Amino acid sequence: MKITRVRLFEVELPLVHSFQTSSHKKSSLTHILVELTDEHDSTGWGEVASPTHPYFTSETTDTAWLMATGYLVQSVLGVEWEHPGDVDGCWAKIRGHEFAKAGFAGAAWDLWAKANSQSLAAGLGGTRSVVRSGVSLGIEPTIDILLDQVDKQVSAGYGRVKLKIAPGWDVLPVQAVRQAYPALDLHVDANGAYGSDTSSMDRLAQLDAYGLTMIEQPFAPRDFPAHARLQERIATAVCLDEAVVQLDDLRTMIAMKAGRVLNIKVSRMAGLTVAKAAHDLAWNEGIPVWCGGMHEFGIGRAGNVALSSLPNFTLPSDVSGSDKYYARDVITPAITARDGAVDVPTGPGIGFAIDHAWIAHNQLRYFDSEVPADQSGRQ
Structure with a gap:
């Protein structure tokens, strides 16, 4: 195969419900689509x-x-390749910028799967036809508003709810949700908001009393020792997210016993090739994984669903229906959840049609580059 043209679309979509994390609040999202x-x-x-x-x-x-x-488009244009993993080699010299790489890697996997007349899930080695989904809820102005949001998601059939926490918004909201929903699969995510001092450790240790499935990324991304100390102290599983960007980070997590669960985000790990390798390594080490989300539009969300069909994704993933986030998505039909589960697409590639008109309507920037006609190899 040879990539003869690359188009980029920067698109902004409004969120149905604003989302607050430990760092900031957002009411719309701007992502870049790669064709x-x-x-x-x-x-x-x-x-x-x-x-x-x-x-x-x-x-x-x-x-x-x-x-x-400036870099990735020219690295892939005109290059001959047989498997999406080969495309990752095009940018081997470029350090970092995992999110940007993930967009190109995802497009290569979609293109390759279509060329082989198979679904993306099948191309990745997926083994299930349905993926259990959870939802992630932001920090709300009051506990009553948070409970209303939890009730909406539980009523919609989601069996797992993740709560964003931060210093000052942790024990009390968790206690309130647990009291209202004693059997709910509940976990929390701090996005690295806590320091590794004794008072922060003591505060997080209080959450051990509420039967959480996991405490996700309480400390700074590179602070593996703090995560290891907390994991040794509490019964609740510590889950790493931002800390694991490369496979070597996962090896560090394993060696230091810094967590017992891994959140695999395709974007954070530079795309589907690396994400699949992380799944395989964690599986061999007996570490369960789940697929985290970045509030992806339908294209990225479809990739997450396909990845979540792999066998070691044994915990609910953040692949809830598009309608939870967007009134209209960039794919048709939109991804939907039924009783907290999402069907794995079986059509070629990501398995959805692209809504070109909606992309154009919400487009902020556009870029187009192709190889010269005499070098394209078009037949």
């Missing part, structure tokens, strides 16, 4: 789901656009 075209004019789509601001990661939409237009 790769091969010599047969077939196309594959991927999504750069980087945040707009540098709070979750150092990458932003602007840095991803710069990296994509």
